[in-house]
Amino acid sequence: MDQRSSNLLEEAIGLDNHHRHQAEDAAAAAEWPLSLKVVLIEDSVETSGSFVLHHLIKRALSPQSSNVIIFLAFSQPFSHYDRLLRKLGCNLAAQRDSGRFFFFDMLQLQSPGRNEGKTSDGGFCELYRRIQKTIASLPEKYKKQVTVMIDDVSLMEVAAFGSSQHVLDFLRYCHTLTSEFGCSFVALNHEDIYSSMESPTFLLELEYLADVLIKAEPLATGLAADVHGQLTVLNRGICNPTGSFVSKIRNFHFRVKENTVDYFYPGSRT
Amino acid sequence: MAASKTRTSSFSRNLSSVSSPQTPPGVKCGPNGTFFVSSGIPDLDKILGGGFPLGSLVMVMEDAEAPHHMLLLRNFMSQGLVHNQPLLYASASKDPRGFLGTLPGPSSTKDDKSRNHDVSEQEKGLRIAWQYKKYFSDNQQIDGSRDGKQEFCNDFDLRKPLERHFFSGQRVDCVSIKESSNLNALHNRFSSFLAQFPRNEGSISCAGRIAIQSLCSPQCEFSNKDWDMLSFIRFLKSMLRSANAVAVITFPPSLLSSSFCKRWQHMSDILLSVRAIPDEDKELGQLLTGYQDMVGFLNVHKVSRINTQVPVILEATTFSIKLHRRRFLVLECLNQAPIDGSSGSSYGTSASCSGSSKTSAIDF
Numbered sequence: 001m002d003q004r005s006s007n008l009l010e011e012a013i014g015l016d017n018h019h020r021h022q023a024e025d026a027a028a029a030a031e032w033p034l035s036l037k038v039v040l041i042e043d044s045v046e047t048s049g050s051f052v053l054h055h056l057i058k059r060a061l062s063p064q065s066s067n068v069i070i071f072l073a074f075s076q077p078f079s080h081y082d083r084l085l086r087k088l089g090c091n092l093a094a095q096r097d098s099g100r101f102f103f104f105d106m107l108q109l110q111s112p113g114r115n116e117g118k119t120s121d122g123g124f125c126e127l128y129r130r131i132q133k134t135i136a137s138l139p140e141k142y143k144k145q146v147t148v149m150i151d152d153v154s155l156m157e158v159a160a161f162g163s164s165q166h167v168l169d170f171l172r173y174c175h176t177l178t179s180e181f182g183c184s185f186v187a188l189n190h191e192d193i194y195s196s197m198e199s200p201t202f203l204l205e206l207e208y209l210a211d212v213l214i215k216a217e218p219l220a221t222g223l224a225a226d227v228h229g230q231l232t233v234l235n236r237g238i239c240n241p242t243g244s245f246v247s248k249i250r251n252f253h254f255r256v257k258e259n260t261v262d263y264f265y266p267g268s269r270t
Numbered sequence: 271m272a273a274s275k276t277r278t279s280s281f282s283r284n285l286s287s288v289s290s291p292q293t294p295p296g297v298k299c300g301p302n303g304t305f306f307v308s309s310g311i312p313d314l315d316k317i318l319g320g321g322f323p324l325g326s327l328v329m330v331m332e333d334a335e336a337p338h339h340m341l342l343l344r345n346f347m348s349q350g351l352v353h354n355q356p357l358l359y360a361s362a363s364k365d366p367r368g369f370l371g372t373l374p375g376p377s378s379t380k381d382d383k384s385r386n387h388d389v390s391e392q393e394k395g396l397r398i399a400w401q402y403k404k405y406f407s408d409n410q411q412i413d414g415s416r417d418g419k420q421e422f423c424n425d426f427d428l429r430k431p432l433e434r435h436f437f438s439g440q441r442v443d444c445v446s447i448k449e450s451s452n453l454n455a456l457h458n459r460f461s462s463f464l465a466q467f468p469r470n471e472g473s474i475s476c477a478g479r480i481a482i483q484s485l486c487s488p489q490c491e492f493s494n495k496d497w498d499m500l501s502f503i504r505f506l507k508s509m510l511r512s513a514n515a516v517a518v519i520t521f522p523p524s525l526l527s528s529s530f531c532k533r534w535q536h537m538s539d540i541l542l543s544v545r546a547i548p549d550e551d552k553e554l555g556q557l558l559t560g561y562q563d564m565v566g567f568l569n570v571h572k573v574s575r576i577n578t579q580v581p582v583i584l585e586a587t588t589f590s591i592k593l594h595r596r597r598f599l600v601l602e603c604l605n606q607a608p609i610d611g612s613s614g615s616s617y618g619t620s621a622s623c624s625g626s627s628k629t630s631a632i633d634f
Contacts, residue, residue, distance in 0.1 A: 045535045045572065051579045077511045083303060083577040107508035110501070154533065158504050162497035190536050196528040225583045256580050 008263035009052070012233035012250040013039070013212055015059060032060070032067050032145050034184040037237060038175060040210035042191040047229040049216030051256050053151055053188050058090045060147050061100060068142045070102045070131055074155035078103050087258050102134055109159050123159065124170040135181055144182045148174055152188040153206065164202040175209055191215065211237045226269065227253045296353030297477050298422055302577035307477050307516055308423035310345030313601035315423050317589065318573055319582060322516045322540065324477055326574045327507045329538035330520040332484065336546030338566045338591065339520040341599055343481055345426050346518050348373045350479035352424055356441040358463045360456070361483035362490050366444040370437045377427040377597070427597045451491040453502045460506060467514040478515035486521050496530050503537050541572035544591070559605045566591045568601055
């Protein structure tokens with residue numbers, strides 16, 4: 001029971017289908033269900049959604065899968081993720097050394113918008129080229145299983161001095177990677193920044209790109225010690241037996257702990 | 271910190287905290303490999319679970335009409351000076367150094383622990399409390415891991431100015447952000463200040479403090495360049511992450527557009543806001559005990575989450591700011607006044623509580 005309830009998120013994203021392959025050969029089991037997909041995580045000041053990102057890192061680097069992560073960190077240094085993921089049971093430093101986790105420290109990245117004369121977006125072009133090069137240099141068995149992760153997109157906008165067009169261009173380029181190499185793409189963004197805007201083009205564009213949209217929101221009744229918030233997962237790319245695509249919305253509560261996150265349906269906790 | 275240690279088990283945290291208890295005065299070990307410095311207000315330290323973690327960015331949202339954020343800022347600065355930690359203070363005033371003269375000094379140890387929340391308590395009661403003083407300090411010693419003489423957190427007497435010798439040294443740097451038209455100069459100033467406190471494996475030699483008052487105030491020429499300010503904050507945060515320092519920024523949220531205000535809030539590790547209370551709000555006065563001693567409210571919106579993913583859920587997020595004996599800053603949970611026995615009034619008051627827009631912002 002506990003095992004199942006902790007997998008509500010994976011079920012909603014579509015990560016849980018590896019049990020189907022259990023009988024089949026190892027290669028099929030290792031297939032990454034998120035490949036070719038864009039996952040967007042949205043959160044707010046009150047409720048951070050970064051734990052979803054951490055979960056996906058852990059999941060992608062788990063021994064069963066043979067995924068490679070390219071992580072663009074705009075908000076936290078490596079030591080933060082390392083410490084955090086170690087508590088979740090994933091040794092990032094070791095994964096980095098073994099070439100499955102590529103950490104791009106973007107804390108100091110400053111796009112050249114600072115010197116007003118230039119309009120070119122050198123910082124992001126450079127970054128994109130680095131990502132491409134990294135993927136190209138991967139051994140063949142990893143090439144099809146790359147996840148690009150961004151933490152977080154709103155800080156990219158700051159790095160670009162507010163020219164969200166540059167950021168969008170970059171994200172679209174990254175999106176093309178999904179078709180070119182079969183990558184998956186995971187990004188974290190803060191929704192409440194855009195909630196007061198009349199036409200939040202940037203957010204809408206992002207949401208348009210996303211195949212899976214995960215929203216972390218505080219409870220309407222305020223934060224509680226045993227329920228930290230609620231997740232709404234919109235999964236657009238579910239293929240039903242008749243062959244058409246349907247989207248599915250799941251809604252559940254979560255409680256974040258050091259080494260795991262509990263997911264449960266509203267009211268199923270006493 | 272632990273990045274270079276490749277293969278360590280999950281037990282490493284305990285090991286490192288055991289092997290590196292030699293923190294300088296005013297710094298103590300916290301959970302998840304963090305180190306705390308004190309905010310200068312003992313109650314705030316307690317609320318935040320130990321203090322401000324090194325490497326964090328603290329933001330205080332000001333009340334546009336009241337200077338309550340200055341109380342937090344002054345205590346934070348004084349605490350650093352008392353611990354002989356280098357300080358960089360930036361404000362939009364012409365002579366930021368003059369502000370140092372208004373800092374509160376630590377109260378003499380005689381008054382120190384006699385602090386009792388009930389003002390009307392008799393002298394006798396106080397003396398009894400004094401006899402327990404040694405036990406109190408014992409307790410603090412355990413959780414504070416301080417070296418006998420210097421306390422992790424002092425009580426500051428708001429009516430006693432800080433002695434000159436604390437800030438006459440060269441360890442205090444004052445910058446006026448009014449003069450600089452762009453943030454590049456500030457950029458360099460801050461990075462050279464923070465370069466003094468590189469973070470290296472385990473040991474901490476010294477901790478620095480940065481206090482910025484009203485970063486987006488209209489006196490600064492850059493105050494209309496929203497993206498410049500944001501990227502400055504982002505730069506500051508990334509510098510802090512690799513330094514043993516804490517920065518406190520106060521800003522008036524009403525001067526920012528709401529989406530930028532959210533961006534600023536997302537930048538912060540610890541987010542507080544202060545609010546004055548209206549002079550004669552009878553309704554509120556009836557509702558809360560000790561209303562006459564309150565000077566304002568403090569809201570805790572965000573508690574730092576460095577090296578962990580678990581959010582800290584506080585029992586209460588609104589605290590009343592009180593000046594105890596007009597000297598000491600005290601934060602207390604709000605206490606709902608007992609409703610007097612006259613029949614029917616209980617429903618009446620509770621209805622007025624939920625009905626009025628003023629009190630609905632307060633959670634009990």
